Structure formats: C-alpha cells, structure tokens
Amino acid sequence: MFTHSEENYLKTIYHLELDSKKGISTNAIAKSLATKASSVTDMVKKLSEKEVVVYKKYKGVTLTAFGKKTAANIVRKHRLWEVFLVEKLNFSWDEVHEVAEQLEHIKSPKLINQLDAFLSFPTHDPHGDPIPDKDGNLKTIEKSLLSTLQKNESGICVGVDDSSSEFLQFLDKKGIVLGKKIAVLEKEEFDDSLLIVIEDKKLSISNKIANNLYIKK
Amino acid sequence: MFTHSEENYLKTIYHLELDSKKGISTNAIAKSLATKASSVTDMVKKLSEKEVVVYKKYKGVTLTAFGKKTAANIVRKHRLWEVFLVEKLNFSWDEVHEVAEQLEHIKSPKLINQLDAFLSFPTHDPHGDPIPDKDGNLKTIEKSLLSTLQKNESGICVGVDDSSSEFLQFLDKKGIVLGKKIAVLEKEEFDDSLLIVIEDKKLSISNKIANNLYIKK
DNA sequence: TAAAATTTTTAGGTTAGTCTAAAAATTATT
DNA sequence: AATAATTTTTAGACTAACCTAAAAATTTTA
Structure with a gap:
C-alpha cells in the first residue's frame, strides 16, 4: 500500500x-x-x-514496471472520477480536477470496477485524456495540435493540452466543445492565428489557443 | 479545515x-x-x-454547536456515500462501511450536494440510520428493538443496531430485509427467543438478534 | 579544461499524530 | 476517610513528510 x-x-x-x-x-x-x-x-x-x-x-x-502500473491505476481512478462528476453529477469540465485529485486516493478495487461499469466503460475523460485500463495500458489515438492544421484542413476536436479552468472556461465561452468538427478557413502568416469554423460559427483563434487544442484528422 | x-x-x-x-x-x-x-x-x-x-x-x-455541525456533516457524507454504493454501484450493505469511511473525508460542498440530488435526497442509509441534513439536523423516527415486541405484535423492519458485516450477512441469509413487515408469533419465556414471520416465512430468532434489529410499530 | 553556474544531496530541524511509561487526579472500596 | 484501583495527563520518544542551509556533484561556459 x-x-x-x-x-x-x-x-x-x-x-x-x-x-x-x-x-x-x-x-x-x-x-x-x-x-x-x-x-x-x-x-x-x-x-x-x-x-x-x-x-x-x-x-x-x-x-519500474510495477511503479508504472501503480501510477497508471491512480491516473485511471482520477479520470474515471472526472467522468463520473461530469456525466452524473453535472460538474463542468473545469471544476473536476481538484475533486478528482482527492477521489483518486480512495482504496477499493471493487469501487473502481463498479464505477467503470456504471459509467459504461469510458475510454476518455472530459478533457479527452485516455483512461488506462485495469492493467495500466492506455491506447493512445494519434491526435494533432490544431496549430498543425493547414488552410482548408479539418478535424474533430478530441482533447486539450492545458486543463486549467481558465482555458477550459475560455473554450466554453467560444463554444468549442470536444467531439465537434473544426475546419480551418484561413491561416494568418503574420501571427499564426486561425480563422476556424465550428458548428457553423466562424471564430478567430490565436496560435496560443491552437497550440493547446488537439484534433483528430 | x-x-x-x-x-x-x-x-x-x-x-x-x-x-x-x-x-x-x-x-x-x-x-x-x-x-x-x-x-x-x-x-x-x-x-x-x-x-x-x-x-x-x-x-x-x-x-460545541460548531463541532456538532461539523461532525454531523461528516456523518452526512458517510451515509450518502453508503447509499450511492448500494443504490448505484451494487455494493451490498455489509460492504459499504470501509469505503464510506474513506469517502467521507472528501472535501467538496458541491460534490455532496450534487450527490444528494443524484440519489433523490435519501433520508436513511442502507442500515436504516438517518442522514443529517445540510444544517446537521437529523430527524429521528421512533423505532423500537424487535426484542420489545410482544406476542402477536408486528412492525416494519427499519434498521440495525449492529452494522458488522457478520450480522448483516446473517440477516441476508435469513431473508431479513429493511422495509419488510415482521410479526411475532411466539415469544419464548425461557430464552426470550422469538418465532417471527417475515414475507410468509416462519423464523426462529434469538434474543441477541432481536436486540440488534429495529422495527417501527 | 578550468572556473562558474546549476543541480542534487546531506545534515539538521519542524510539525502532526502516534506511542510507552510514569506521575497526577479521580473514583471505588473497605 | 484512608487506601486501593482506575482513569487521565504529562514527559519524552518515534515516524512521515516536509523545510532551510550548506556541501557535493554535475553541467555549462568561456
């Protein structure tokens, strides 16, 4: 222990x-x-x-291998609890981190297995991060930073690099939500800002933002 | 804190x-x-x-008044988590205590309020113990020990005095479940054992058991 | 490659929460 | 009411997890 x-x-x-x-x-x-x-x-x-x-x-x-498995299990618990908080208790994605930080230390294999089932075996947490399986393995999907997209390319928004509540609230305000399609209409040479379209709305976003958003091509 | x-x-x-x-x-x-x-x-x-x-x-x-409120809030959390474990995660009532013992220390007012709502504002935990409200007040219903019932009296099984897993598993085995009606058919002078009927089944139970079961007349 | 800067470790100290053993206070017994 | 038994507190020590300041090792720079 x-x-x-x-x-x-x-x-x-x-x-x-x-x-x-x-x-x-x-x-x-x-x-x-x-x-x-x-x-x-x-x-x-x-x-x-x-x-x-x-x-x-x-x-x-x-x-060590043992250490990696132990650590992955803590991350697993953290992310499952985050899903629970968002899906079942109506937390928003910028509020879950601190609470999950506490919940991840609860020791009960049955608890985490039942929670996993109760949540229908989610594969990703509310920020798009993968949830390690019982053996500590995580299947990483290949995702790219939005900033790597070129003009007229598009992808599905699948995650964030920065999980600070400031950034997440900013995304909420702009209507940027995981699972939505983002298309790049223009890429500004000058400052690498992007003109994107998401849910039929046009948005201009800075390179800093684009560097913290993952998309799947 | x-x-x-x-x-x-x-x-x-x-x-x-x-x-x-x-x-x-x-x-x-x-x-x-x-x-x-x-x-x-x-x-x-x-x-x-x-x-x-x-x-x-x-x-x-x-x-102190402050101490009582603080303590009641911990008990509130413990009992709400017990309800969650039984109702949502399919724990049995003899498995919840140790886990709730850990969960009760999680600090997040929003978490506990949302959990309360998610569980539809339960008033009692799986052992029949009352859940303190947000202000720390608990409304105690008048309940009696089964051992105080006389021949031909009856009541609804509403709680246990002993929450040990041994006792709870014993009750499971005998088919004694909270919410069910228990009627006393016979009371043995000799050893104060009872012949009871629950769900149309006759059972003989010792005074020790009857002293740990609460019923509402 | 020698001196300077940085990183890492060691040494020694602090606090929270626990312990044992002994001293002090309270309660029970005769 | 004096003594015995019990309960409670005090004194001193331990461990985990942290800290600061100084020493040692490594890395960078000139």
Whole structure:
C-alpha cells in the first residue's frame, strides 16, 4: 500500500515520463509538486526501497514496471472520477480536477470496477485524456495540435493540452466543445492565428489557443 | 479545515454523545478509535483550540454547536456515500462501511450536494440510520428493538443496531430485509427467543438478534 | 579544461499524530 | 476517610513528510 503522498509522487513521475523518456530529475518532480528538491530526494529513496522507481544519485528516477502500473491505476481512478462528476453529477469540465485529485486516493478495487461499469466503460475523460485500463495500458489515438492544421484542413476536436479552468472556461465561452468538427478557413502568416469554423460559427483563434487544442484528422 | 484524523475524532465524539449526554471520556474515545488515551488527550487539546469541543482536564469533552455541525456533516457524507454504493454501484450493505469511511473525508460542498440530488435526497442509509441534513439536523423516527415486541405484535423492519458485516450477512441469509413487515408469533419465556414471520416465512430468532434489529410499530 | 553556474544531496530541524511509561487526579472500596 | 484501583495527563520518544542551509556533484561556459 502507498500513502497519499507516495501516490502523488508516483503519478507525477508517471506524467513526466510520458513526455521525456529519460530519467526524471528531482528538480522536475519538485516543480510539478510545488515542493523542494530535498524533499523529493527523501521520498525518491523511499519509493526506490518500495521497488516502484529506480534511483541513482544525481541521475534522476524512472518507474519500474510495477511503479508504472501503480501510477497508471491512480491516473485511471482520477479520470474515471472526472467522468463520473461530469456525466452524473453535472460538474463542468473545469471544476473536476481538484475533486478528482482527492477521489483518486480512495482504496477499493471493487469501487473502481463498479464505477467503470456504471459509467459504461469510458475510454476518455472530459478533457479527452485516455483512461488506462485495469492493467495500466492506455491506447493512445494519434491526435494533432490544431496549430498543425493547414488552410482548408479539418478535424474533430478530441482533447486539450492545458486543463486549467481558465482555458477550459475560455473554450466554453467560444463554444468549442470536444467531439465537434473544426475546419480551418484561413491561416494568418503574420501571427499564426486561425480563422476556424465550428458548428457553423466562424471564430478567430490565436496560435496560443491552437497550440493547446488537439484534433483528430 | 480539519485533517483526516481530526475529522475521525469529531465523528467518534459525535456518535458517543448520541447515547451518553454526559462529557465523553478520553478512554471512551480511545477505545472507539483503537488508539491510546494519551493520544486522545493531545488531540482533544487541539480540537478545543479549534473551538469544536469543550475540554476540561479530567472531565471529558463535549462538542460545541460548531463541532456538532461539523461532525454531523461528516456523518452526512458517510451515509450518502453508503447509499450511492448500494443504490448505484451494487455494493451490498455489509460492504459499504470501509469505503464510506474513506469517502467521507472528501472535501467538496458541491460534490455532496450534487450527490444528494443524484440519489433523490435519501433520508436513511442502507442500515436504516438517518442522514443529517445540510444544517446537521437529523430527524429521528421512533423505532423500537424487535426484542420489545410482544406476542402477536408486528412492525416494519427499519434498521440495525449492529452494522458488522457478520450480522448483516446473517440477516441476508435469513431473508431479513429493511422495509419488510415482521410479526411475532411466539415469544419464548425461557430464552426470550422469538418465532417471527417475515414475507410468509416462519423464523426462529434469538434474543441477541432481536436486540440488534429495529422495527417501527 | 578550468572556473562558474546549476543541480542534487546531506545534515539538521519542524510539525502532526502516534506511542510507552510514569506521575497526577479521580473514583471505588473497605 | 484512608487506601486501593482506575482513569487521565504529562514527559519524552518515534515516524512521515516536509523545510532551510550548506556541501557535493554535475553541467555549462568561456
């Protein structure tokens, strides 16, 4: 069994490993968890004793297979709870993160399996992120940033890179919703802004926005 | 805000106060929480600084109005989650306690209000215990122990005094379910056992069982 | 490649929540 | 009411998870 805090470290390392492949530095972990590198060193030693990470002084950490599975299970719980909150309890997608952050630590295999079934085995959370299966595997669909689309190309909006409530509320305001088709009418050379059409409405969106929206071609 | 541990103390004192009315001794709290009296003394001092209990050395503790409301809210969460687990996730009534014990600490007013609505504002948990309202008030219906019924009297089964999974599984096995009518056909002088009829089935039950079942006349 | 800058670890300290053992207060017994 | 038994508190210690400041290792830069 893992403590609340150990689980948070595992989850963080898991996320950091997804886009780096190399050993994760204590500094990177500290930044993600808003803690100090010295605290990370302490915890990482403990995690390495528990065989969930491999740690060599000054060389960063990597998850073991066991660690990866454990971490994926926490992410699984987090994302299933997010689906529950949105689908069943009428939360909006910008409100679910903090609550799921707490719910992900509830320990009960039956609970999470029943929840999964109750939600009809969802594959993605409200932000379009994939939900790991019971074995910790996640099938990643190939998605692209909206900013990579060229003029007259289009795709289905399938996810966000930034899940901050500010960004999500901005998308709500603009009527940008997951599952909808987005077509690029114009691409401005000058600032890489896009003129898009979604649900028959034309919108001009900045490159910053387009860099945080995933579409499936 | 209260820590996990502080919440457990509050809940325990709340439950103990329900059937004692006097100040709750550190020993009684220690026994309930499976901890040591010295630990309780420490915690009780902290809780008294936070104004949720009144504590006089050697005199036990009592909850303040604020403490009572805080504790009732934890009990409210615990019982709503139990309803959720049974009604929505197909848990049986003997499996819910440990999970609810964790879920009751999740902090999100919106979550609990939405859950309440999602469950159609239940008034009782799966064991027949009343669910405190948002202000911490609970309306106690007058219920009696089955053991107090006389020959030829009857009532509706509305709750259990012992919520241990052993007892609950025993009731399942015997077909004793909340909401069903129980009639006393015979009362044995010798050992106070009862011959009852429930759902057209005759059952002989011991006084110990009858002392742990509540009925509404 | 040597000095400078940065990162990481170590050493030592803090707080929350627990414990044991001993001291103090209360309650029960004779 | 004095003594015995019990309960409660105090004192001192432990662990987990954090912190700061300094030392050590690594990486960058000139």
